[in-house]
Amino acid sequence: MTADRNAHDRLSPELLFPSPRPEVESLHAYSAPLEGRRQMLRLDFNENTIGPSPKVVEALRAIPADHIAIYPEYDGLKEAVVANLGLPLQPDQVGLFNGVDAAIHAIFHAYGDRGETLLTTTPTFGYYTPCAQMQGMAIEAIPYEGEGFAFPLERIRNALQGAPRLLLICNPNNPTGTRLAPERILELAAAAPQTLVVVDELYEAFTGDSLLPLADFSALPNLLVLRSLAKTAGLAGLRIGFTIGHAAVVDRISRVTGPYDINSFAVTAAFAALNDQAYVDDYVAEVIQARAWMAEQLRAAGVRHHLEGGNYLLIWPQGDPAAVDQALREAGILVRAMTGKPLIDGSLRVSIGTLEQMQRFWAAYRRIEAIPA
Known part of the structure; x- marks a missing residue:
């Protein structure tokens, strides 16, 4: 019995459970860094930033x-x-x-x-x-x-x-x-x-x-x-x-x-x-207003960015994107790094919230990137 148990323990982990389909074996679980976000300004997952009606x-x-x-x-x-x-x-x-x-x-x-x-x-x-x-x-x-x-x-x-x-x-x-x-x-x-x-x-x-x-x-x-x-x-x-x-x-x-x-x-x-569609319409209108304001600030500062549709934009930091991402996190602001994404590697995706929230983001981003007023 002991010998059999020792032999079992030496088996590779793959042999200790039923094998899944080959397609599943080659997959990586889709995951996103969703922990520890509740007290932050969450501009990383394109969510509604103020809550429901x-x-x-x-x-x-x-x-x-x-x-x-x-x-x-x-x-x-x-x-x-x-x-x-x-x-x-x-x-x-x-x-x-x-x-x-x-x-x-x-x-x-x-x-x-x-x-x-x-x-x-x-x-x-x-x-x-x-x-x-x-x-x-x-x-x-x-x-x-x-x-x-x-x-x-x-x-x-x-x-x-x-x-x-x-x-x-x-x-x-x-x-x-x-x-x-x-x-x-x-x-x-x-x-x-x-x-x-x-x-x-x-x-x-x-x-x-x-x-x-x-x-x-x-x-x-x-x-x-x-x-x-x-x-x-x-x-x-x-x-x-x-x-x-x-x-x-x-x-x-x-x-x-x-x-x-x-x-x-x-x-x-x-x-x-x-x-309560009126509540949703008001929120969407506020986001569109904040999006226009954000685009104006980025253009005036000469910051490389891309904004076409949706409640988000792409921005390319002058500094190391990972360092900028971390500095924003330390300032209580979450964005999403596009590391490894085709065509947009090195950019940050920034969700658009209310005008007040985007003003907070822009103040922190300017400080981190040393963008003059």
């Missing part, structure tokens, strides 16, 4: 204790999303998910298969790639073009001729802010009926050029839009996101999720947030 907080506090003990109910939530959008959609065209990350995972689970191809751009949101890898998909990531990070429209058009399984466009793109006109996206979807064209519109509110008002999902059933209440309504901590598209596609994606993926608190908060 007071009506959301009031609704959460009013949840009866016995409701915590029962599974969540979703009656009316899809209808509330449709009403908030104000578009001729049906409730079965809306899918409910535990954040857009879960929706993205479900899309790949439902439609991605080994040997098929994900077509996307680079740099873009980092979660698309591991979702494709876990399905054994090939990835064709086409770089944005030039110093202005223009969308590589012709190269995407050409790549669609190979009938990739999925085309994923973040619009406006995170982290470059690149925007593609809705009409061009509709053209891409029409030209590739065998490709599911997924448009990630999490930051659309800050640019105002959604394709939803133009989309006819009956004519383009291969088109799917992602939306969230994280960036605008301040519900990132509760995790709730939506897919909007043809009912049959939404149904297939919903089939690969759990029966109660969205918790009761998120449902309650979503109803309250959707019913």
Whole structure:
């Protein structure tokens, strides 16, 4: 017995548990440095920087204790999303998910298969790639073009001729802010009926050029839009996101999720947030104002930056980016280093908050970089 135990102890760790699929073995877990952020000015993850509507907080506090003990109910939530959008959609065209990350995972689970191809751009949101890898998909990531990070429209058009399984466009793109006109996206979807064209519109509110008002999902059933209440309504901590598209596609994606993926608190908060669009609109307007102010300061100071869409910008420090990042952290301000990202290595992504918050950031950044007044 002792000899057998000693022999077991000498086995390599890989032999002590069942082997996962080869695709999983080659993955690295998607992780982000989310600890120790609560007392800081959080300009690192493009979140709402002031919190949700007071009506959301009031609704959460009013949840009866016995409701915590029962599974969540979703009656009316899809209808509330449709009403908030104000578009001729049906409730079965809306899918409910535990954040857009879960929706993205479900899309790949439902439609991605080994040997098929994900077509996307680079740099873009980092979660698309591991979702494709876990399905054994090939990835064709086409770089944005030039110093202005223009969308590589012709190269995407050409790549669609190979009938990739999925085309994923973040619009406006995170982290470059690149925007593609809705009409061009509709053209891409029409030209590739065998490709599911997924448009990630999490930051659309800050640019105002959604394709939803133009989309006819009956004519383009291969088109799917992602939306969230994280960036605008301040519900990132509760995790709730939506897919909007043809009912049959939404149904297939919903089939690969759990029966109660969205918790009761998120449902309650979503109803309250959707019913207080004025609060969201006011916050978005304040961010747009602060974004314009920030761009003016950067231009006047001659600081290299890129700002096109979304509630974020890219900035290239004169000093060592890691040192600037750390100095900002020590000043109580968090930004996101783009270290190793194609085309934008050496930059910092800075989320845009309120005017007061951006004034605080700019004062700290000027001091760190010794930018004269």
